[in-house]
Amino acid sequence: ADSYDFQAIQDRWLPVWEELKPFEVPNAGSDKPKKYVLDMFPYPSGDLHMGHAEAFCFGDVLARYWRGRGYDVLHPIGWDSFGLPAENAAIKRGVDPREWTYANIAQQKASFRIYAPSFDWSRVLHTSDPEYYKWNQWLFLKMYEKGLAYRKASWVNWDPVDQTVLANEQVLADGTSERSGAVVVKKKLTQWYFRITDYADRLLDDLDALEGHWPAKVLNMQRNWIGRSTGAEVEFEIEGREAKVPVFTTRPDTLYGATFMVVAPDSDLAAELAVSASPEARMQFQEYLTETQRQSEIDRQNADRPKTGVFLDHFAINPVNGERIPVWASDYVLADYGHGAIMAVPAHDQRDLDFAREFELPVRVVVDVRDETGESLPDPLESGVATAGDGVLVNSGPLDGLRKAEAIARAIEVLEERGTGRAAKTYRLRDWLISRQRYWGTPIPILHGAEEGNAGEMRAVGASELPVRLPASEGLDLKPKGSSPLGAATEWASVTDAAGTAWTRDPDTMDTFVDSSWYYLRFLSSQDDTQAFDPTAVNAWGPIDQYAGGVEHAILHLLYSRFITKVLHDLGYLDFEEPFSALLNQGMVLQDGAKMSKSKGNLVEFASELGEHGADALRVTLAFAGPPEDDIDWADVSVQGSAKFLARAWRVAGDVASEAGVDFAGGDATLRKHTHQLLADAPGLIEHYKFNVVVARLMDQVNVTRKAIDAGAGAADPAVRESAEAIAVILSLFAPYTAEDMWAKLGHRPTVALEEWPAADPALLVEDEVTMVVQVNGKVRDRLTLPASVTEAEAEAAARASEAVQRAIGDREIANVIVRVPKIVSIALR
Numbered sequence: 143a144d145s146y147d148f149q150a151i152q153d154r155w156l157p158v159w160e161e162l163k164p165f166e167v168p169n170a171g172s173d174k175p176k177k178y179v180l181d182m183f184p185y186p187s188g189d190l191h192m193g194h195a196e197a198f199c200f201g202d203v204l205a206r207y208w209r210g211r212g213y214d215v216l217h218p219i220g221w222d223s224f225g226l227p228a229e230n231a232a233i234k235r236g237v238d239p240r241e242w243t244y245a246n247i248a249q250q251k252a253s254f255r256i257y258a259p260s261f262d263w264s265r266v267l268h269t270s271d272p273e274y275y276k277w278n279q280w281l282f283l284k285m286y287e288k289g290l291a292y293r294k295a296s297w298v299n300w301d302p303v304d305q306t307v308l309a310n311e312q313v314l315a316d317g318t319s320e321r322s323g324a325v326v327v328k329k330k331l332t333q334w335y336f337r338i339t340d341y342a343d344r345l346l347d348d349l350d351a352l353e354g355h356w357p358a359k360v361l362n363m364q365r366n367w368i369g370r371s372t373g374a375e376v377e378f379e380i381e382g383r384e385a386k387v388p389v390f391t392t393r394p395d396t397l398y399g400a401t402f403m404v405v406a407p408d409s410d411l412a413a414e415l416a417v418s419a420s421p422e423a424r425m426q427f428q429e430y431l432t433e434t435q436r437q438s439e440i441d442r443q444n445a446d447r448p449k450t451g452v453f454l455d456h457f458a459i460n461p462v463n464g465e466r467i468p469v470w471a472s473d474y475v476l477a478d479y480g481h482g483a484i485m486a487v488p489a490h491d492q493r494d495l496d497f498a499r500e501f502e503l504p505v506r507v508v509v510d511v512r513d514e515t516g517e518s519l520p521d522p523l524e525s526g527v528a529t530a531g532d533g534v535l536v537n538s539g540p541l542d543g544l545r546k547a548e549a550i551a552r553a554i555e556v557l558e559e560r561g562t563g564r565a566a567k568t569y570r571l572r573d574w575l576i577s578r579q580r581y582w583g584t585p586i587p588i589l590h591g592a593e594e595g596n597a598g599e600m601r602a603v604g605a606s607e608l609p610v611r612l613p614a615s616e617g618l619d620l621k622p623k624g625s626s627p628l629g630a631a632t633e634w635a636s637v638t639d640a641a642g643t644a645w646t647r648d649p650d651t652m653d654t655f656v657d658s659s660w661y662y663l664r665f666l667s668s669q670d671d672t673q674a675f676d677p678t679a680v681n682a683w684g685p686i687d688q689y690a691g692g693v694e695h696a697i698l699h700l701l702y703s704r705f706i707t708k709v710l711h712d713l714g715y716l717d718f719e720e721p722f723s724a725l726l727n728q729g730m731v732l733q734d735g736a737k738m739s740k741s742k743g744n745l746v747e748f749a750s751e752l753g754e755h756g757a758d759a760l761r762v763t764l765a766f767a768g769p770p771e772d773d774i775d776w777a778d779v780s781v782q783g784s785a786k787f788l789a790r791a792w793r794v795a796g797d798v799a800s801e802a803g804v805d806f807a808g809g810d811a812t813l814r815k816h817t818h819q820l821l822a823d824a825p826g827l828i829e830h831y832k833f834n835v836v837v838a839r840l841m842d843q844v845n846v847t848r849k850a851i852d853a854g855a856g857a858a859d860p861a862v863r864e865s866a867e868a869i870a871v872i873l874s875l876f877a878p879y880t881a882e883d884m885w886a887k888l889g890h891r892p893t894v895a896l897e898e899w900p901a902a903d904p905a906l907l908v909e910d911e912v913t914m915v916v917q918v919n920g921k922v923r924d925r926l927t928l929p930a931s932v933t934e935a936e937a938e939a940a941a942r943a944s945e946a947v948q949r950a951i952g953d954r955e956i957a958n959v960i961v962r963v964p965k966i967v968s969i970a971l972r
């Protein structure tokens with residue numbers, strides 16, 4: 143017998159598949175139902191690595207599965223090919239980012255070719271192609287028209303190493319840059335934003351429908367990121383200032399206990415109040431502001447830090463009791479949350495209490511909070527502990543005697559009656575900062591006035607003038623310096639319109655998360671130069687039925703895609719409002735418990751593993767290592783073990799001695815039952831991502847079949863063929879080459895990948911059994927083991943036939959029988 147040789151098998155089938163192109167599906171599809179299965183597209187930073195191998199293996203298992211279940215499956219691939227790493231690598235190596243990027247794409251494509259995920263290659267896209275980013279610009283202009291793209295000057299997160307702004311999402315919890323690791327500082331710049339905050343409620347509320355379809359962890363991360371708080375907006379008058387100042391509070395019930403106000407030092411209000419403060423107060427404020435700007439956002443939110451602040455030399459009027467309260471500035475109040483100013487209630491808010499104790503400001507209890515014994519909690523001023531819990535309102539005029547929740551509602555009514563406040567919500571979510579001062583991205587299609595007559599004016603580039611092409615990098619200094627390298631491309635930047643007026647192009651490029659926020663739509667029309675996507679095709683295939691990718695994208699990419707999908711829905715292009723109906727987050731591939739990296743010297747090279755073991759053994763190893771959500775330690779797996787299993791499976795197919803098309807009915811019953819149980823269980827297991835269990839079941843099936851050949855039925859038994867065919871079909875999800883070769887050995891034509899799964903015959907399945915209790919006059923007399931599918935009549939008959947039951951009945955007459963299948967039969971006697 144010939145021996146299993148993965149290389150020969152790969153060489154045999156790759157050209158056949160490339161000829162057949164079995165995974166290309168037309169937009170129109172066929173009359174089959176449709177599934178759109180997508181893996182998060184790769185970033186071309188070098189060759190594929192083990193993380194890619196894993197992610198693309200799992201996505202491919204699902205794509206192949208749905209094909210086998212009779213669906214038309216769209217499973218495209220593209221490259222997320224703009225972005226900082228390409229540019230930084232290019233600067234380091236002195237090469238053109240374009241060349242570097244496309245060379246890496248070519249290398250990844252070559253690896254994918256061997257690894258053989260079932261992609262529809264006809265739809266391939268690269269976001270750095272003008273044919274793609276033209277539509278990024280189109281999207282930007284749509285957003286601009288709708289007022290969803292706007293420019294404002296604000297404090298931004300600045301990465302001093304990469305010399306670029308970062309979205310909040312790109313700043314890690316320790317205040318460093320996700321990209322460079324540098325400590326992020328604040329800088330005031332005029333930037334482009336997308337108004338994602340307009341969609342905060344929908345982005346939050348629509349998560350509920352994804353429950354059970356997305357990992358719970360991701361849903362929670364999204365919810366926390368949006369961070370909706372409900373409460374009230376209260377307007378405070380400030381003496382000597384015309385306009386009132388709103389504050390956001392979750393506790394309007396505590397208004398009578400507001401004994402001072404605190405303003406964020408870096409807010410416009412603080413700056414304005416400082417101007418009309420005494421010279422001394424103004425100076426102190428200036429110093430304090432400088433100090434504040436050195437603090438990271440994380441430090442400012444650390445409640446344990448000693449409180450600092452300065453008096454702003456102004457007083458506010460509490461709208462409910464007319465009390466005059468001092469206005470302070472302190473860094474624990476953030477400029478960009480709520481209204482950047484708070485009413486401080488030291489008795490019931492710990493940060494306010496710490497501040498009041500530091501600066502000897504009054505503390506007034508307005509909620510009587512008690513312990514379990516009914517004793518009032520000690521006075522916060524003395525104990526140093528603010529009382530935040532539920533209680534009864536005191537010292538609060540019309541709110542006295544109410545409990546917290548009632549008092550919140552009543553306080554809002556009082557404010558509304560007086561016109562000094564209202565119910566309000568606030569969010570942690572900020573608008574999406576999309577401009578970057580870097581070269582390798584989509585140019586923003588906006589022109590700025592460049593002569594006296596149009597200075598300060600902005601104009602959108604006309605749709606017919608798109609794309610605004612990125613100029614060649616030659617001659618541009620790509621090194622980060624705080625302003626975009628494109629500003630120096632003067633020939634590119636200067637535009638004269640038809641009327642002879644001079645304009646200059648916006649030099650910034652777009653955050654690459656714009657590119658990836660809608661790419662899944664472009665796969666339906668990747669070659670179409672007349673529209674971003676074909677709405678008919680997109681609505682026929684979308685939303686994505688199955689999305690797969692890393693949990694590192696739990697917030698940024700998924701939130702932005704959800705937002706842009708909702709915008710495109712509102713613009714009338716999409717029928718659906720959520721892009722990803724189901725999400726699988728795969729774990730990481732580790733080595734000796736640590737993340738693989740070149741610097742740690744523990745990198746397992748995908749290319750060398752692929753060369754040594756072949757695609758199938760790698761894929762089976764990844765699928766078998768554990769639940770796909772868990773991390774895989776490459777030190778603990780056995781690729782050789784997978785290869786041995788594949789060889790065993792392959793030999794079973796080679797040994798089959800019956801003809802293709804033989805009637806399975808007369809085959810060995812035990813083996814047939816085993817095969818049909820596998821066919822019955824595999825779909826549920828795959829749909830619940832239990833790939834490792836399915837591989838284990840395949841291993842078991844191979845062993846059982848081998849035994850039947852050697853010891854029992856023999857190679858000519860039809861049940862052996864039936865099993866081998868089932869193995870080939872299911873194995874094709876994990877080991878497409880081996881399965882294809884088995885399929886050919888079994889006398890079939892390629893490709894097994896399009897073969898529909900044989901149906902499990904219910905008659906051959908071991909039925910689930912249940913225990914049914916039989917009672918006579920309320921006493922349990924017997925327990926019967928019956929099939930779970932038992933009918934009422936069958937259950938009653940079985941109960942009456944029981945000897946124990948007959949003994950209990952004796953010669954008395956039956957008055958009534960109640961049957962609740964499959965649990966209980968209750969017999970009442972006269």
Ligand code: ANZ
Pocket residue numbers: 371390391392393396406474475476477478479480481482483484485486487490491530568
């Ligand atoms: C008065 C009050 C009394 C408050 C009380 C709390 C307890 P979350 O839940 O995070 O939304 N706050 C409002 N804007 C702020 C800002 N820009 N920087 C720092 N703190 C701010 O918190 C809302 C509460 O945080 C608000 O309710 C406000 O303090 C404070 F017994 O108002 B509260």
